[in-house]
Amino acid sequence: MELDSARENPPPESFFLPGGRSSAALGEAFSQILHRLTRQEARRGNGRDAVFQDLSALIEATECGRLFELSGAPIHGMSEMLGEVAKALGTYAAPPTEESVRSDGHSGVSEKAAEVGLLFLKLLRKVETAKNSLACPAWKTGLHHLAGPVYIFAITHSLEQPWTSPRSQNVAGEVLSLLLRVSDCGSVAGFLHGENGDGKGRFTVIMGLLKPDLNKESWKNNPATKHVFSWTLQQVTRPWLNQHLERILPPSLLISDDYQTENKILGIRCLHHIVLNVPAADLLQYNRAQVLYHAIFNHLYTPEHHLIQAVLLCLLDLFPILEKAVQWKGDMARPTTQCDEVLQLILTHMEPEHRLLLRRTYARNLPAFVKRLGILTVRHLKRLERVIIGYLEVYDGPEEEARLKILETLKLLIQHTWPRVSCRLVVLLKALLKLICDVARDPNLTPEPVKTALLEEATDCLILLDHSSQGRVMGLLATIPQSCEDGTVVNCIREVQQASEGADYHGTKPCVT
Structure with missing residues (x-):
């Protein structure tokens, strides 16, 4: 019965014979097949096979x-x-x-x-x-x-x-x-x-x-x-995408606003592609950039590391567009920006965070925020100091991604805000020395290449601290080589000493040579 129902009005055999089709008959044949395709019976086995066979034969014979x-x-x-x-x-x-x-x-x-x-x-x-x-x-x-x-x-x-x-x-x-x-x-x-x-x-x-x-x-x-x-959407880039903005923005926002993390990430990636490939002027028009920002910012409260990673990457590319709309007069303090707002929230989340995947995600993106804000990072210096010290104390697994990124953040922080770092010298110095000692005493957990990278980054931070404090670090570390029995720690101190001896403290910005 199912097959008979699906083939209620099959095309006559003459449709499949050369010369056996009039124009109207051929159109009617396709119309009948279309009707059968949309019938519920055609979705089932025999009915589906029948309609496929008839359509295939009709295409081949025409x-x-x-x-x-x-x-x-x-x-x-x-x-x-x-x-x-x-x-x-x-x-x-x-x-x-x-x-x-x-x-x-x-x-x-x-x-x-x-x-x-x-x-x-x-x-x-x-x-x-x-x-x-x-x-x-x-x-x-x-x-x-x-x-x-x-x-x-x-x-x-x-x-x-x-x-x-x-x-x-x-x-x-x-x-x-x-x-x-x-x-x-x-x-x-x-x-x-x-x-x-x-x-x-x-x-x-x-x-x-x-x-x-x-x-x-x-x-x-x-x-x-x-x-x-x-x-x-992601196949179309500049300069073609902006003309379709009204078609692509609402669905992207809709998908990103779903309750399922998978859909949120998919929508954020669509929005990120729009941010990268639509001119800033078009995004600023009708306040679209602000709409994007608020839609994306709300996802920072979700404790899903894949989602946080997608959100932070998108926001970092959105900040330059948002800042184009900010007017700053040189005789006034620079206004706080959305980048400040996001960094403040990230640091708030980072301090108590104990889940390793989230810690790594936050740490992975922290250097980009310091680069973005530059000298204005001083607004967040106290909280950054607490986060840096806290993260340097915690072992992060064999790859040590979080600690390596925190050391990168510290280097950038010293370079951009060095006049304000000297008053935090002792606290940062203790944290770096503790890290060097922990890595030096670690017998098995961390692979040698990772240990080497940690020690090099920590040594670079010490050199930068020494330069920013006019040589005070070397003065505080001067007695360590005589009293320390660990060769790895001594080698790091000697590198700092060599850099300190050849440093010019009359410059204005510390750097690692």
Whole structure:
């Protein structure tokens, strides 16, 4: 009964015989197949096989000229019909909603995708044949309607996802390659924004097809939509992206505002791409940059290290844009910026943080904030001092990423704020000496290259401290080589001594030579 129901109105056999199709009959055949594709019965085994077989036979049996240029039938009408069939095939192969996944998983999706991909390959080969024959100019109209749905299908199933398999990925990859070839595009980016300055990119068409599935009510109905949107967005860069800002900004904000960490990270990466590839003037217009900042800033309260990493990278690239809108008069104190606000919150979170992955994430990004603020880092000096000392005391695993980044931060801090560091000399000196002793006495835990890097960075910090304090460090360390029995510690002190002996303390800024 299922097969009979799905083949309620099958095309007559004459459709599949040469010369057996009138223009109206051919259009009616595609219309019937489209109707069967959208029936619920066609989603099941026998019905699906039947409709695929009929569509495959119809494509193979129809000459290119008849497929794209029908006598007595509007060209646009047939092309639009092919586009609707392509959309229906893409919907066929779409992964299930989140609710369906919980009950049935992604069973059968990759098999359907492979079958649909083979049909798309046949359609695109027809386009290619018509293109090469030079006798059917209407292939361009056909490709115009096919390109968007075929592209979305190809990206949905060519990326590694829970609903794909090696076979479906290979077929989808072939579909994408053939689509680019018939479109005369050397890359996906060229396909989207247009190549050779022709301005005929298909990014607008793709976004138009995705738009109904990218609103607040529907964007989770198809789990592939967010990935297609994100991947497609990141293929388009300057100077083409800014003209699409109104289409891409709302979905990116929507995805980033989800409760799932995976979606938050995906949305933040979309926003980061926009920040990097849209001119500052466009982002400052209508207060868009401030909207971006507040949407991203709120994620700093989430204790997920992958999310924090994505957020901080995005904010660091957003700060220069935000600061363009800040007017500073030389006779007044510099106003605090969003960079100050973020650094203050990061340091607040860093002090009590005990989770290693979060500690490493914060420490990894701290040097960039000191570089960004420069001398203005003095506003945060007290809290930075506490964080630096606290993090230098804690072993961070074999790679010691957090302590290495904290030492890098300390070096930058001394270089940028050295006039204010001398009053903290004793506290910082004790922390550095303790670190050197701990590393020197560590027999097994830390690999030798990491130990060497820690000792070199700590020694550089001592040299900078000595220079910024006009040689006071060397005076405090002068008696250590005579009383210390640890050769590693003595070697570090001697390096500082050698640097101190050749230093010129009449300069204005300490540096490591």
